[in-house]
Amino acid sequence: MPETTTSAPPAPEREKLTKKAITADHPTWCPGCGDFAVLASFYKVLEKKQLDHEKIVTLAGIGCSSRFPYFVNGHGAHFIHGRAVPLASGISLARPDLHVFLFGGDGDGFSIGGNHLNHGARKNINMTYFIMDNFVYGLTKKQTSPTSPIGFKSKTDPTGAIDQPVNPMKQLISAGATFIARTHATQVKHMMEMIERAFDHQGFSVIECLSECVEFYPDVFDPADPRKGGSFDVIQEKKWDNTPEDELRHDVTDELAAYKLAQLPFPGVFGVFYQNDRPTKNALEKKWIESTREKTGNASDLEILQKTFDRMK
Amino acid sequence: MSETPVQPGNGDSGGAPTGATTATSGDVPQVPDASLPSAEGAARTTTAALQPASPPSAGAARTAPAASQSTSTPASERADLRPENIQDAVIRLAGNSQDGIQTAGAFLARLAGRSDHDVMTYMTIPATISGGPSIFQVRIGSGEVLSAGDEADFLVAFYQHSYQDHIDFLKEGGVLLYDSDNVEPNFDDKRFVYVGVPITGLTIEALGGTAKDKGKNIFVLGLISKIFSLDVDKLKKIISEKFAGKDQSIVNTAMMAFQAGYAYPVGKVLTHQYRFEHLPKTTGRAQITMDGNQALAYGLIAGGVRYGAGYPITPWSSVMEALRRELPKYGGIFVQAEDELASVSLALGFSYSGYLAVTGSAGPGISLKTEAIGWASMAEIPLIICNIQRGGPSTGLPTNVEQSDLHQAIYGGHGDSPRVVLAAASVEDCFYIAIEAARIARKYSTPVFILSDTSLATRIEAFDEPDLSKLMVDPKPDLSPRQTFKPYPVDAITQHIPPGTRILDGKYPLLSGLEHDEMGHPTGSPKLHMVMTAKRRNKLRKLAEEIPVPEIYGRYICATSIHCPTAWKKSSPSSNGSSPWR
Numbered sequence: 078m079p080e081t082t083t084s085a086p087p088a089p090e091r092e093k094l095t096k097k098a099i100t101a102d103h104p105t106w107c108p109g110c111g112d113f114a115v116l117a118s119f120y121k122v123l124e125k126k127q128l129d130h131e132k133i134v135t136l137a138g139i140g141c142s143s144r145f146p147y148f149v150n151g152h153g154a155h156f157i158h159g160r161a162v163p164l165a166s167g168i169s170l171a172r173p174d175l176h177v178f179l180f181g182g183d184g185d186g187f188s189i190g191g192n193h194l195n196h197g198a199r200k201n202i203n204m205t206y207f208i209m210d211n212f213v214y215g216l217t218k219k220q221t222s223p224t225s226p227i228g229f230k231s232k233t234d235p236t237g238a239i240d241q242p243v244n245p246m247k248q249l250i251s252a253g254a255t256f257i258a259r260t261h262a263t264q265v266k267h268m269m270e271m272i273e274r275a276f277d278h279q280g281f282s283v284i285e286c287l288s289e290c291v292e293f294y295p296d297v298f299d300p301a302d303p304r305k306g307g308s309f310d311v312i313q314e315k316k317w318d319n320t321p322e323d324e325l326r327h328d329v330t331d332e333l334a335a336y337k338l339a340q341l342p343f344p345g346v347f348g349v350f351y352q353n354d355r356p357t358k359n360a361l362e363k364k365w366i367e368s369t370r371e372k373t374g375n376a377s378d379l380e381i382l383q384k385t386f387d388r389m390k
Numbered sequence: 391m392s393e394t395p396v397q398p399g400n401g402d403s404g405g406a407p408t409g410a411t412t413a414t415s416g417d418v419p420q421v422p423d424a425s426l427p428s429a430e431g432a433a434r435t436t437t438a439a440l441q442p443a444s445p446p447s448a449g450a451a452r453t454a455p456a457a458s459q460s461t462s463t464p465a466s467e468r469a470d471l472r473p474e475n476i477q478d479a480v481i482r483l484a485g486n487s488q489d490g491i492q493t494a495g496a497f498l499a500r501l502a503g504r505s506d507h508d509v510m511t512y513m514t515i516p517a518t519i520s521g522g523p524s525i526f527q528v529r530i531g532s533g534e535v536l537s538a539g540d541e542a543d544f545l546v547a548f549y550q551h552s553y554q555d556h557i558d559f560l561k562e563g564g565v566l567l568y569d570s571d572n573v574e575p576n577f578d579d580k581r582f583v584y585v586g587v588p589i590t591g592l593t594i595e596a597l598g599g600t601a602k603d604k605g606k607n608i609f610v611l612g613l614i615s616k617i618f619s620l621d622v623d624k625l626k627k628i629i630s631e632k633f634a635g636k637d638q639s640i641v642n643t644a645m646m647a648f649q650a651g652y653a654y655p656v657g658k659v660l661t662h663q664y665r666f667e668h669l670p671k672t673t674g675r676a677q678i679t680m681d682g683n684q685a686l687a688y689g690l691i692a693g694g695v696r697y698g699a700g701y702p703i704t705p706w707s708s709v710m711e712a713l714r715r716e717l718p719k720y721g722g723i724f725v726q727a728e729d730e731l732a733s734v735s736l737a738l739g740f741s742y743s744g745y746l747a748v749t750g751s752a753g754p755g756i757s758l759k760t761e762a763i764g765w766a767s768m769a770e771i772p773l774i775i776c777n778i779q780r781g782g783p784s785t786g787l788p789t790n791v792e793q794s795d796l797h798q799a800i801y802g803g804h805g806d807s808p809r810v811v812l813a814a815a816s817v818e819d820c821f822y823i824a825i826e827a828a829r830i831a832r833k834y835s836t837p838v839f840i841l842s843d844t845s846l847a848t849r850i851e852a853f854d855e856p857d858l859s860k861l862m863v864d865p866k867p868d869l870s871p872r873q874t875f876k877p878y879p880v881d882a883i884t885q886h887i888p889p890g891t892r893i894l895d896g897k898y899p900l901l902s903g904l905e906h907d908e909m910g911h912p913t914g915s916p917k918l919h920m921v922m923t924a925k926r927r928n929k930l931r932k933l934a935e936e937i938p939v940p941e942i943y944g945r946y947i948c949a950t951s952i953h954c955p956t957a958w959k960k961s962s963p964s965s966n967g968s969s970p971w972r
């Protein structure tokens with residue numbers, strides 16, 4: 078990467094990164110919206126990780142959930158509907174020093190941005206992508222979303238949705254994402270664990286979080302909320318301890334096993350479905366830059382261009 | 391890395407002779423029967439198409455070639471065989487793209503560049519994938535060359551279809567050099583000078599069996615060198631540079647083909663030979679020879695652009711290919727994205743992170759980028775968007791030239807979304823305009839369009855070597871901490887700070903596509919919307935005060951003139967009748 082200049086007035090000592098420091102506008106979400114819990118968990122993870130404040134970058138497309146960056150005091154951008162993955166890719170590739178967090182909804186991620194999701198995953202671009210899946214279009218007020226189940230009555234399907242929904246886990250596995258997890262906005266501890274693990278992973282990390290839209294699709298996630306009589310089934314990951322119990326546990330590097338978990342009927346299971354250490358595009362591009370620079374004898378920009386022009390005389 | 395355009399689908403080897411050869415070097419082809427029409431037929435030529443430096447003595451220079459052959463004076467001593475000084479010639483090579491006519495034409499262009507001549511080329515891209523009929527036209531001039539020429543002075547026809555399709559583009563009195571193995575001209579048409587040479591046969595003969603007729607292009611280059619008294623040593627050097635790094639046998643084969651063409655006694659069938667007048671350049675700088683897309687790519691690099699993203703489309707692809715290859719040398723990255731929506735978004739991500747970035751396309755892809763370019767206007771992000779125009783609307787005429795996207799560039803966004811639109815006037819201008827675009831994008835934190843087109847993208851021109859030491863921009867972003875920061879101050883031009891910059895008062899900026907306040911936070915206030923709309927427009931007013939009045943080429947005819955806050959710099963010389971299309 079071209080170097081960055083960091084000269085200039087000496088900065089004072091850092092204070093501890095507190096929730097207060099990273100809190101911005103009060104969220105415009107409806108009271109009771111699942112997204113509040115996501116925001117609270119995110120603050121907590123940031124506090125726990127004590128990242129450098131200026132290196133936190135939050136990005137989003139368009140939707141209720143995509144308002145997220147306005148509620149985090151940090152560098153960030155509120156982009157256009159569905160295109161936040163490539164925006165984040167540019168930032169991630171040019172600036173490996175930054176922590177790139179991306180937030181969005183099911184429509185933003187699986188419908189209008191579906192192809193970007195696939196290619197971000199395939200290229201394994203380093204970022205942490207949190208999808209708040211409410212099975213509906215919230216911001217535009219109750220249209221069918223790509224994850225709406227068949228039969229869901231929306232303004233665009235008054236007699237019930239008829240199209241087969243996307244299975245987010247299956248799509249992400251086949252697209253090649255290298256960290257894929259599923260969580261639930263009412264399960265804050267689990268959610269935080271998933272955010273932390275996704276953050277620690279080098280590569281394209283995606284968390285699908287069931288996050289209820291109390292306004293347009295209330296109660297849909299109760300079957301996975303123990304407090305509402307449901308059951309929150311967490312994936313038991315292999316401990317590699319050679320015990321008979323371990324035989325039954327899930328190997329997160331096993332793509333086919335992950336795919337089988339993704340087949341389970343709603344509400345399914347939660348936790349890390351898949352994780353793999355495939356090299357990131359960030360690393361591969363860096364390697365290519367280094368070998369190319371070496372071939373030029375690490376010449377200056379001026380020398381390289383001059384040499385090219387000399388050949389064109 | 392190829393510096394000269396190579397025909398599609400034929401790899402880097404261009405039309406170079408590739409096959410091994412068994413012929414011994416120095417083989418001179420046999421003198422064939424002159425495939426010339428009857429003396430009467432050719433003698434009727436009236437006006438020489440090639441522009442003489444000074445009016446030739448009456449008749450002499452225009453005598454029909456065959457007619458003068460009846461004399462027995464040795465050729466070298468005959469006044470009519472001495473090269474005639476010319477200042478300008480349009481040479482059109484018409485064949486199939488797989489014959490390497492682009493390569494041969496590019497050699498001529500580079501030679502012109504190295505010989506202080508001005509040059510402009512024009513080529514067509516065959517519509518079929520595997521090659522097919524195409525032309526490469528080279529105009530060489532001792533003075534300034536402002537167009538590639540509508541009509542040719544000298545036409546080389548490799549095939550019957552080349553002859554049929556292009557004979558009407560030959561000026562009256564012009565020379566048709568044709569491959570007599572493949573072409574049967576209509577000698578009843580008395581407007582032209584006919585010079586038949588069995589190009590295919592002689593190339594095969596010179597190179598031996600396996601090369602087949604590969605190398606015809608270089609053979610013809612030899613012929614042309616003789617006819618136009620070109621500097622053979624320089625040309626041979628250019629040829630060997632092109633094939634440097636390849637198998638030595640390729641260079642040898644090329645030299646053999648060239649030698650065979652050059653040694654062919656063309657004087658027996660064309661009494662005329664020409665020589666470009668040498669008017670030494672006064673600038674004292676060497677000339678660089680390249681096409682418009684190369685100039686654009688290198689201009690971007692000189693202007694400090696180190697990141698970009700794109701999706702392939704003719705005729706933009708060669709810019710992105712060059713950047714993908716070149717940028718890593720400078721520590722940068724060019725990403726081939728999944729589509730144009732992603733590529734403009736990636737470029738915005740690069741720009742946001744502190745490295746002004748480029749994206750580009752032709753019409754169809756620019757249409758797809760439109761929404762994100764509007765975001766760049768609203769969020770005030772510097773960005774360069776290249777539109778290498780082609781025929782539209784829709785998929786239109788993918789390989790043909792048209793300049794029909796001006797309105798899209800200026801107005802192609804919803805709402806008031808000011809942007810700057812620049813148009814390159816020449817290949818040289820492609821280089822400088824890229825540097826200018828980068829400067830404007832940074833200074834005014836705005837999207838900047840660069841308009842080019844198929845013709846400019848593919849044509850080769852020679853221009854004075856830029857003084858890179860004065861031009862190179864160092865793109866390091868400034869991450870020094872700030873006490874406090876407002877991304878959208880109402881009373882100043884926005885200058886974003888890249889993420890990673892510490893802000894000591896702890897209030898971090900947000901970049902927003904929603905209408906926003908000075909900190910980037912959303913507002914629905916009509917009053918603030920007016921203030922912010924004016925803020926975004928006013929910076930382009932500032933720019934308008936700073937940029938020079940456009941130079942106007944040709945006649946002052948325009949149906950519509952556009953006056954708006956959008957800066958419209960330089961118009962292409964399209965109204966002076968120089969379009970290669972009729």
Ligand SMILES: Cc1ncc(C[n+]2csc(CCOP(=O)(O)OP(=O)(O)O)c2C)c(N)n1
Nearest residue numbers: 139140141142158182183184185214215216
């Ligand atoms: C190009 C474009 N098309 C459509 C819209 C309108 N739009 C805004 S948000 C949205 C859907 C949001 O749904 P989702 O991503 O699930 O987010 P949620 O509001 O449910 O959190 C739509 C269709 C838009 N802003 N831009």
Ligand code: SF4
Nearest residue numbers: 107110141215290291
């Ligand atoms: S509409 Fe639904 S998703 Fe949007 S804020 Fe309200 S509850 Fe949340």
Ligand SMILES: [Mg+2]
Nearest residue numbers: 182183211213
């Ligand atoms: Mg939704």
